[in-house]
Amino acid sequence: MIKELIEDKQLESLNFIERWQLKRKIRTDNVAQHSYWVTFFSMILVDELLDNTGFSSEYKNLMKLQVMCYAMNHDITEISTGDISHEVKNNSWNGSSLRKLLKELEERFLEERFSSREEISMRNIASSQEADQHIKEIVKVADWMSFLQYLTTEKSLGNSNLDDEYNYCFRSLKISISNCIRSLDNFGMLHNFNLKIFNGLI
Numbered sequence: 303m304i305k306e307l308i309e310d311k312q313l314e315s316l317n318f319i320e321r322w323q324l325k326r327k328i329r330t331d332n333v334a335q336h337s338y339w340v341t342f343f344s345m346i347l348v349d350e351l352l353d354n355t356g357f358s359s360e361y362k363n364l365m366k367l368q369v370m371c372y373a374m375n376h377d378i379t380e381i382s383t384g385d386i387s388h389e390v391k392n393n394s395w396n397g398s399s400l401r402k403l404l405k406e407l408e409e410r411f412l413e414e415r416f417s418s419r420e421e422i423s424m425r426n427i428a429s430s431q432e433a434d435q436h437i438k439e440i441v442k443v444a445d446w447m448s449f450l451q452y453l454t455t456e457k458s459l460g461n462s463n464l465d466d467e468y469n470y471c472f473r474s475l476k477i478s479i480s481n482c483i484r485s486l487d488n489f490g491m492l493h494n495f496n497l498k499i500f501n502g503l504i
Contacts, residue, residue, distance in 0.1 A: 312381050312415070321385045322452070326463045331452050333380050337373070339451060343444035344373040350499035351440075351486075357494065365437075372433045373441045379408035381415070436489045439482040446475040479503050 307313065316334040348366045357365075377385075383404060391401055433441075453468040479500050486492045 315381055316378070319380055319385055322387075323385065324387050324389070325467070326461070328456055328459045328461050329452075333377050333385060336448055336452075337375075337377055339448040340376060340441065340444045341370050341373040343447045344369045344441050347440050347444055347499065351495045351497070353496050355494050355496055368433070368437050369440050372437055373444060376441055376445070379411055382411040383407060434489075436482070436485040439478070439485040443475065443478045443482050446471055446478050450475060476503050 316337070317332055319333040321331045321333065321336060345366060348362075348369050352362045352365065386404070391397060391404070393400070449471045450468070453464050453471060456464050457468065483492065483497065483500070486495055
């Protein structure tokens with residue numbers, strides 16, 4: 303299986319699927335790079351949320367593993383769709399229908415692409431249906447953090463064409479943090495989490 307994974311052209315394509323295709327940019331960004339940063343930020347978020355709390359080390363490690371696995375695979379279905387811009391997926395004409403169709407396509411891709419016994423766990427990890435809501439919301443915060451990291455770098459390099467995107471992503475990060483806190487509350491243990499990492503953004 304190791305040899306097959308190394309030679310897997312579909313998985314390798316994550317290195318070449320370019321993001322921000324409709325934008326004037328200085329530095330390119332691909333899905334593999336983005337997935338790394340979302341995973342890294344997710345790991346930090348869990349560490350901070352569980353810092354100095356009453357959770358056992360076993361629970362902390364389990365939650366970190368769940369979050370990191372979901373984060374690493376959260377965009378793996380873009381192997382089949384490419385990176386579709388936020389504007390296209392959320393257009394006022396048929397955005398809702400388009401998102402539904404894309405969801406069906408992604409689920410079909412996961413079923414067909416990861417069908418063997420060895421690949422079932424990867425399919426389950428990548429499927430949003432298999433992740434608890436608070437896990438998904440933590441990863442979504444990390445997702446917006448990765449967007450802002452890229453846009454901050456573009457601004458520092460002199461790209462003034464993405465100011466609207468930066469402001470939108472910053473607002474979306476704050477909304478995502480609120481959703482994350484709400485999901486932790488629904489999880490029933492909000493009082494056990496350390497929310498200091500969100501100071502200034504809630």
